[in-house]
Amino acid sequence: MSDVENRELRIVGFLCNWCSYGGADTAGVGRFKQPTDLRIIRVPCSGRVDPLFVAKAFVNGADGVLVSGCHPRDCHYSDGNFYARRRLEMLKRFLPFLGIDARRFHYTWISASEGQRWQKTVTDFTRRIHELGPQQKAEEERGS
Amino acid sequence: MNGEEVKKKVAEVLSKVDVVIAYGQGFDAAHGEPCFITKKEELDSLILNPLCEHNLASYLPSQKKKKTGVVVKGCDSRTIVQLLEEGLIERENVVIIGVPCRGVASAKKLSKALGHRQVEALRFEGDLIVAKTSEGEKRISLVDVFPDKCRTCQYPTPLVYDVLVGEPIESDKDPDSVYGDVRELMGKSLEERKAYWEKEIDRCTRCYACRNACPLCVCQDSCIAETRDPHWMSQRSSLSEKMMFHFIHAIHLAGRCTECGECERACPMDIPLGKLKKKINMDMLELFGYKPGVNREDKPPLYTFKVEEERIEEHEL
Numbered sequence: 001m002s003d004v005e006n007r008e009l010r011i012v013g014f015l016c017n018w019c020s021y022g023g024a025d026t027a028g029v030g031r032f033k034q035p036t037d038l039r040i041i042r043v044p045c046s047g048r049v050d051p052l053f054v055a056k057a058f059v060n061g062a063d064g065v066l067v068s069g070c071h072p073r074d075c076h077y078s079d080g081n082f083y084a085r086r087r088l089e090m091l092k093r094f095l096p097f098l099g100i101d102a103r104r105f106h107y108t109w110i111s112a113s114e115g116q117r118w119q120k121t122v123t124d125f126t127r128r129i130h131e132l133g134p135q136q137k138a139e140e141e142r143g144s
Numbered sequence: 145m146n147g148e149e150v151k152k153k154v155a156e157v158l159s160k161v162d163v164v165i166a167y168g169q170g171f172d173a174a175h176g177e178p179c180f181i182t183k184k185e186e187l188d189s190l191i192l193n194p195l196c197e198h199n200l201a202s203y204l205p206s207q208k209k210k211k212t213g214v215v216v217k218g219c220d221s222r223t224i225v226q227l228l229e230e231g232l233i234e235r236e237n238v239v240i241i242g243v244p245c246r247g248v249a250s251a252k253k254l255s256k257a258l259g260h261r262q263v264e265a266l267r268f269e270g271d272l273i274v275a276k277t278s279e280g281e282k283r284i285s286l287v288d289v290f291p292d293k294c295r296t297c298q299y300p301t302p303l304v305y306d307v308l309v310g311e312p313i314e315s316d317k318d319p320d321s322v323y324g325d326v327r328e329l330m331g332k333s334l335e336e337r338k339a340y341w342e343k344e345i346d347r348c349t350r351c352y353a354c355r356n357a358c359p360l361c362v363c364q365d366s367c368i369a370e371t372r373d374p375h376w377m378s379q380r381s382s383l384s385e386k387m388m389f390h391f392i393h394a395i396h397l398a399g400r401c402t403e404c405g406e407c408e409r410a411c412p413m414d415i416p417l418g419k420l421k422k423k424i425n426m427d428m429l430e431l432f433g434y435k436p437g438v439n440r441e442d443k444p445p446l447y448t449f450k451v452e453e454e455r456i457e458e459h460e461l
Contacts, residue, residue: 051398052368055391056376059384073451082449086432089456090398090446093427097330097420098387099338106459124461 009063009129011038013122014053016046016081019070022112024122032119035126038066045069046107047080051091058100064129067107068121074111081109103128104135145243150192150215150309154181157213157239157307164213164241165203167196174263174275175251178203192309193268194249194286199223199404202359204233211237215309217245219293221302222402222437223359228304229440230400230447232362242305244313247286247294249273252414254289258282292418293405296321303438322403323426325419341387347413348386354417355393357410360400368392394420399428399445402437431455 015021021042027034043049046069054065067088069081088107096102106125110118154164158181168179168189176195181187192215200214201223216224224240227233254273261277268274273284298319301312329337352369355361368376369389376392377385393407401421408418428434432445432455 051395052376052392055395056388059388059391079449082451083446085453085456086446086449087398089431090424090427091395092459094394094398094424096334097326097337097423098341098391099334099336101334106461108459108461121461128461 009037009126009134010061011064011066011126011129012057012062013038013040013066013068014043014046014049015040015067016048016069016076017042017044018076019074019112020046020068020110020118023068023110023114023118026112026115027118027122028115030115032115034119034122037063037126037129038122045075045077045080046084046088047075047077047082049084049088051087054088054091054105058095058104058135061135063132063135064104064106064125066105066122066125068110068118069107071109071111074109100135101132103132145192145194145196145245146310147190147192150241150243151187151190153241153307153309154190154213154215155184155187157241158182158184158187161211161213161239163207163210164215164239165200166213166215166241167191167198167200170195172263173266174254174258192243194247194273195251195266196243197248197251197291197409199357199359199406201227201404202357202406204238204359205362206364207233207237209237211239213239213241215241215243216302216305217243217248218299218302219245219297219402219404221304222299223404224437225304225440226360226400226402226437226444229437229442229444240302240305240307242302242308244301244308244310245297246300246313247290247297249286249289250291250409252409253291254284257284257289291405291409292325292416293403296324298322299438304440323422325416326423326426329419330423342383344415345386345390346383347415348390349413350381350386350389351412353410353412354407354415357406358393358397359404359406360397360402361393363396390417390420393417394424397421398424399432399434400436401425 049067057065075081092102158164164181167176169191170177178198199220201220258277263275265276271286275282296317298315300315405418428445434445
């Protein structure tokens with residue numbers, strides 16, 4: 001894992017305030033061990049996550065992006081995550097067209113009580129990103 | 145495509161509207177250009193031939209409440225349907241003069257075929273373009289200078305119109321060919337695709353011509369590529385900023401692009417921008433069975449949702 005081997009990678013997480021952020025908190029309160037590569041950005045709802053947030057993260061060199069919201073039907077605003085699901089699926093299919101590995105982007109649903117599930121998601125996702133390695137920023141690659 | 149008949153139809157429509165947007169002769173013999181007709185005397189400047197490449201429906205959202213007549217080809221009519229779907233124009237304010245079309249000439253490809261020489265005179269003989277330059281006359285087949293959209297055109301006859309110039313025609317192109325170029329690129333490896341787009345997009349000069357020409361980029365002066373608050377993009381001309389700009393354009397057109405090809409026509413650097421939008425359209429068709437600009441009653445897929453999505457699966461880690 002990140003804290004033992006290799007350098008830490010940059011993973012950006014967009015978590016909805018009501019479920020997933022609570023879930024991450026539950027994991028913390030439960031003192032579950034988690035990798036430290038993820039930087040969490042708290043958003044009011046997964047419906048607030050513009051696909052361009054994710055795009056911007058990747059363009060600026062993020063190695064992975066995770067979006068997590070309330071389970072479908074459990075949205076605090078009743079339908080935010082339904083819109084998010086469509087947008088994020090669109091994005092997930094679009095990224096590889098531009099040459100960004102779709103595995104670097106993951107979206108899922110985690111409720112505030114699912115601390116364990118959060119731990120598993122973040123651990124598995126971080127492991128996957130480490131397997132893929134750091135993403136080369138376009139400029140770095142071209143040496144300018 | 146008949147120049148005289150369109151003049152007659154435009155004359156009829158002109159009495160009922162404030163302005164008719166049609167095609168006129170451009171700065172030389174090899175270019176058409178949009179022209180706005182308000183008086184009967186101006187009718188003589190009208191043309192209708194394969195030089196009529198532009199999508200005139202682009203002007204409609206900015207016409208606001210003005211009653212407007214507009215000349216559209218099949219592909220352009222999809223833009224009108226999409227604008228209606230999204231409530232960006234009102235049907236009663238538009239009089240649509242439909243033109244069945246067998247394909248237009250891309251001014252860029254034509255110029256290239258003529259070695260970028262000044263065109264002194266140009267005429268059409270059936271499917272041939274006969275252009276006179278300093279090198280003498282050259283005959284070019286129209287098919288050879290088709291913009292990409294014409295090669296796979298599915299809608300040669302406008303989907304919506306009030307008057308039609310000429311007889312409706314059916315498409316003879318294979319429906320599967322529409323996304324052929326996207327599939328071809330998807331068949332390559334991730335690294336190849338990345339290299340492909342880096343090479344293409346690196347040429348971008350961020351002139352925003354693609355955005356300005358796009359009939360569905362309706363944010364106008366509030367485009368987030370230029371706003372300072374929020375500051376989405378800097379003025380740097382790095383590859384990542386260019387990439388970001390094209391991300392913005394493609395994602396803001398997700399499930400909306402009617403594949404009219406205006407972005408590619410306007411691009412001075414010949415970047416295949418239409419492909420980005422076509423890829424998303426292909427996914428929208430697969431996921432939601434949705435095609436932009438074909439049915440006025442449809443709702444763009446990202447403007448709505450279903451509680452149970454039939455074709456979106458949960459992703460496992």
